[in-house]
Amino acid sequence: MKPSKSLLVIDDDKGFCASVRDFFRDREFTTVTVQSGREGLDWCTANRAEVILLDQKLPDCEGAQLCAPLLAKCGEAKIIFITAYPSLDHAVQALRRGAHDYLSKPMELMELQLAVDRAFRTAQLERVEQLQQLHTHRESRHSIMIGESGGLLGIARLVELAAATRAPVLITGETGTGKNVVAKAIHYRGPDPSTPFVDANCGALPENLIESELFGHERGAFTGAHAVHKGLFEMADGGTLFLDEIGEIPLHLQAKLLGILDHGTLRRLGGETGARIDVRVVAATNMDLEKAVEEKKFREDLYYRLSVLRLHLPPLRERTGDIEELSRYLMKDIAPDQELILPDKELHTLCAYPWPGNVRELKNILERAIILRTGGTIYPSRLLEPRAPAAGPGATAPLACSPSLPILPLDDMERLHIVKALAAFDHNHTRTAEALGIARSTLLRKLDQHCLKPGDSK
Ligand SMILES: Nc1ncnc2c1ncn2[C@@H]1O[C@H](COP(=O)(O)OP(=O)(O)OP(=O)(O)O)[C@@H](O)[C@H]1O
Ligand SMILES: [Mg+2]
Incomplete structure (x- = not known):
């Protein structure tokens, strides 16, 4: 899939453009290069750039003069100004006109990478800040906590x-x-x-x-x-x-x-x-x-x-009284326009399940049951993983208590267990992390630590 974010390079040095394109290949953004100020402005009229690398010396204008018109078109863009001259004057001018950062040519590619990554991050944070303002009202509605009169009363x-x-x-x-x-x-x-x-x-x-x-x-x-x-x-x-x-x-x-x-x-x-x-x-x-x-x-x-x-x-297995209300709320949240039926027998099975991934797991199961349904009735219990009672605190995972297994260093044991869990969940990181009772980010770090580089993450 084509990344949705863009880095626009406005520079008439074709060699530089090619090496930037090459360096940022396979990143989560697309690198687009143009050779003149005019082309840069035209591109920004039809597209949105998150980060712009802008050269000072362009065939049709001075880069610093282009900052304001570029920002008028792509208001949220972060401009990194590039000057080939030791003098700081141009950079100062560009910063005054709204550039976010500057670099001097020749530059180390790592220096460029750091500046570009930071600019993308700033653009993203600013967007988050704006979105937060916009969504305050909606978020307030999302601060609904189901179970306030039941298991979450306290x-x-x-x-x-x-x-x-x-x-x-x-x-x-x-x-x-x-x-x-x-x-x-x-x-x-x-x-x-x-x-x-x-x-x-x-x-x-x-x-x-x-x-x-x-x-x-x-x-x-x-x-x-x-x-x-x-x-x-x-x-x-x-x-x-x-x-x-x-x-x-x-x-x-x-x-x-x-x-x-x-x-x-x-x-x-x-x-x-x-x-x-x-x-x-x-x-x-x-x-x-x-x-x-x-x-x-x-x-x-x-x-x-x-x-x-x-x-x-408290974990969901200790507040099974909330499962019915949570399920009804989550079903409405997932499919707001559908009148779905969750049979009593299904509900009983859900209440008896240990839910190691807690409400998130319940939500995932309901989501899948809604997608897979053929009529108006959903059968989430058919999608529950058959589990050993590994979920309860203090319970021992079957692998760990297998008598045939030699005593291994804890680190190797952890690695083995992760490999097993990954295989059981078809390398789906979210579900593997849920089953292991850790955050997805923790799982990714552990994969790195155990040299189990993520394959196709899901
Ligand atoms: N009481 C609740 N009412 C409504 N939805 C809930 C409730 N508790 C959890 N959820 C839903 O369950 C999912 C998981 O919740 P959340 O992300 O807050 O868990 P968490 O404890 O922060 O998990 P983690 O430790 O993995 O970060 C979310 O989709 C959330 O909306
Ligand atoms: Mg969380």
Whole structure:
């Protein structure tokens, strides 16, 4: 499939264009090259560029002059200005006219890659910020938590309490129990739902970028940091920062996070002074944080600072009373225009199932049952995986207790178990992660760690 994002290169140096195209081949964006300012403007009239590499010397104009007309057509584009001259004048001019960053020719391809990746990321974050404003209203409706009068009654009370304060909240619970749903509910039921809700998944942020993504950086903070970069903390100023998978945040950044929570000030990477910041932090994890504290992988002081309010979401198998209401709600959510029937017998089977992937698994099963139905009645129980009672806490997976298996190092055991799970779920990462009771991002990291490079992920 053709990527939907584009990098536009406006440069009359055909050799440079070819090497950029070649270098960025197989990336998640398309690289388009044009040789003149006119062609660049024409392209932006009919298409949308996320990032533009703009050369200073073009046959029909000066690159710096092109910044404003390009931005008039592609308002959200991030322009990286390229100057072949040692003088900074052109770059300064371009930055004044709205360019996002600049590079000088000749440049290392890695330097170019860093600048392009950062520009795409900024464009994406800005879009997220705008979308967040636009969708505040819709999101408020999505902060519906089914089970508030049943299995989540106690949680619902805590959500109301948390929504009324700015104190940090720690949400724990197995994968798929609804931690994201609860985090949103806390924000959108608060006094000002129009303030930003920024979702930062610490497990998904690349390790080398996590610090600047969270805390931002100043110009010149590190090689390639040509422009000031606003971090997710700043984007959440006045609202809520949801630190998902908080257990994945590296130890050296935990102290910095603690400092922000304690002092309410943020210092960007490479910055000299801190600025006041008003962010309510909601953190979530499906990791055993207490154990991580014991093992010195998570700072004890940060753990206590984050868990001023603590919400633990019970697994679905411990609140089977919610399954009927959840199923009806999810069925309507998946197929709003259909009048679907879920027979009582089906419901009983669903209630007896251990749901290792919790509500997410229930949703997936219902989705598949709706797609596969022939009439108006759905039979989700036929799609349930036949399982050993591996789901309950403390239960032992069949592989681990097989007497014929020699005692293997834990690491090898984990690798074997992952390989087995991948095969069982046809290499579908989402379902494999669910069955293993870990986040998808954790699974991807483990695949990397065990040199089980993802094949065709689904
Ligand atoms: N109480 C609920 N009411 C309605 N929908 C729910 C509820 N709990 C979970 N869901 C739905 O189940 C799915 C999984 O929920 P969510 O992403 O919040 O889980 P999670 O605990 O954050 O999982 P993970 O640990 O894997 O990140 C989502 O589609 C969510 O909308
Ligand atoms: Mg989550």
